[in-house]
Amino acid sequence: MQKYLSNLEEAMKQEGLSEEVIKEVLSDHEEMITAAMEEGVQEEDLTEKFGNPEDIARAISMDNIEEDTSGEEQGYRLLKAFDLKGEHIEVEGKLLNESISFTRGKGTGIEVFVKDMPKESDYTVKCDGETLTIKRTTKLFFSFGQKQSAKFRINIPANILIKNADINITNGKISMKKLMSQNLKLKTVNGKISLKDMTNDNDHLTSVNGKIKLYDVTANKTFVSQVSGSTKMKNTTVQNEVYIRSVSGDVELKDVTATDIEYHSVSGSLKGKEVYPKTLSLKSVSGDIYIKNSNKEHKIKIKNKQSLSGKITLE
Amino acid sequence: MNAQFKRGILELCVLKELMAKDMYGYEIISEISQHLDVNENTIYPILRRLTKDGYFETYLKASDKGAARKYYKVTKKGYQHYVKLRNDWDSFIGGVYEILNKGGKEDAKVFE
Structure with a gap:
């Protein structure tokens, strides 16, 4: 039990959870595991019974993000609220x-919250009922000592479809959670992109140096392009193709289903676990590719498999 | 199954179990896993979140084995949430059955 708990503690630290949360979760698990063991559950069955510590940590961390989103208490304040005309919206964003971050809100309109915003006049935030625009209108001059940058949090009602979102940020993070979208075009140079619990049609995600994360996403087509940032995809189902292009960034896939997965990299590595496409195409110059699946019944048609100096292992 | 959808259903099940009596974490988990194929780690985050949202209160009570256990208790807000979820579920599943049962159960004929 101690080993399980210390793995759980480590996993929660990795997820960046607060000490208070870690302490609480550990004590809850200690109690539950003690009760389970009293009823005859064996040490070696703990992972099967209580789940993989990494998954628990992730689930809790995701729930904590969700709590943040309601957030005036986290220092966010309501900047603007807009009514909507139809069942869908367009989103345009251009920031430095x-x-x-976008998430599902409880209301019937769009709410824009902000935090750490020094000057409101630097931005245009507007919505004509169909198109939401968030833009920085002033240039950012090189400024000493300005460590904080504004954070926007946007609540979108549950039944609203994001028809097109075109967001371009230089150094900031883009995240979307619990929403439906048709065409997502998200681009950052140094920031992270994260999608969680989304139902999408076409995703087009580009990040030069930042990380790209997709958790619990259902999509039709997913296109990921990165230079040195890494990509993680977990529990994701894509109807058609997943195309990942990377120069030196690493890619990790876990529980990913798709019709076609195509991976193209120069020196990045690909690590996959429970990856089930119908067809698979792998190309790399020097990166290693390793995919491990437990369901041997599932046959994957290899369309292409080539690496100049990297190692490709499929098992 | 869609993760979100599954979570909503499990939320409903957890609420329902706790309406009958206050229970401790592992008790809820073993109760639900008797009926549904769920991993414990799906239930625990639900307990945590519903507590944070004010649907449950917790208190500690010593067990007969000595160690204190955290018991979960449904609040009034939790009860209201249950009623809403239950209504949503009933109308959803009712709709599904209306579709499935259209024209009787004649699916077998399709491929004959």
């Missing part, structure tokens, strides 16, 4: 070092 600001972060932006």
Whole structure:
């Protein structure tokens, strides 16, 4: 039990959870595991019974993000609220070092919250009922001591479809959670892109140096392009193709289903676990590719498999 | 199954179990896993979140084995949430059955 708990503690630290949360979760698990063991559950069955510590940590961390989103208490304040005309919206975003996150809101209109915004006049935030625009209107001059950058949090009602989202940020983070979308075009140079619990049609994600994360996403087509940032995809189902292009960034796939997965890299590595496409195409110059699947019944048609100096292992 | 959808259903099940009596974490988990194929780690985050949202309160009570256990208790807000989820579920599943049962159960004929 101690080993399980210390793995759980480590996993939660990795997820960046607060000490208070870690302490609470550990004590809850200690109690539950003690009760389970009293009823005859064996040490070696703990992972099967209580789940993989990494998954628990991830689930809790995701729930914590969700709590943040309601967030006035986290220092966010309501900047603007807009009514909607139809069942869908368009989103346009162009920012420099600001972060932006979208999530499902409880209301019937769009709410824009902000935090750490020094000057409101630097931005245009508007919505005509169909198109939401968030833009930085002033240039950012090189400024000493300005460490904080504004963070936007946008609540979108549950039944609203994001028809097109075109967001371009230089240094900030883009995240979307619990929403439906048709065409997502998200681009950052140094920031992270994260999608969680989304139902999408076409995703087009580009990040030069930042990380790209997709958790619990259902999509039709997913296109990921990165230079040195890494990509993680977990529990994701794509109807058609997943195309990942990377120069030196690493890619990790876990529980990913698709019709076609195509991976193209120069020196990045690909690590996959439970990856089930119908067809698979792998190309790399010097990166290693390793995919491990437990379901041997599932046959994958290899369309292409080539690496100049990297190692490709499929098992 | 869609993760979100599954979570909503499990939320409903957890609420329902706790309406009958206050229970401790592992008790809820073993109760639900008797009926549904769920991993414990799906239930725990639900307990945590519903507590944070004010649907449950917790208190500690010593067990007969000595160690204190955290018991979960449904609040009034939790009860209201349950009623809403239950209504949503009933109308959803009712709709599904209306579709499935259209024209009787004649699916077998399709491929004959």
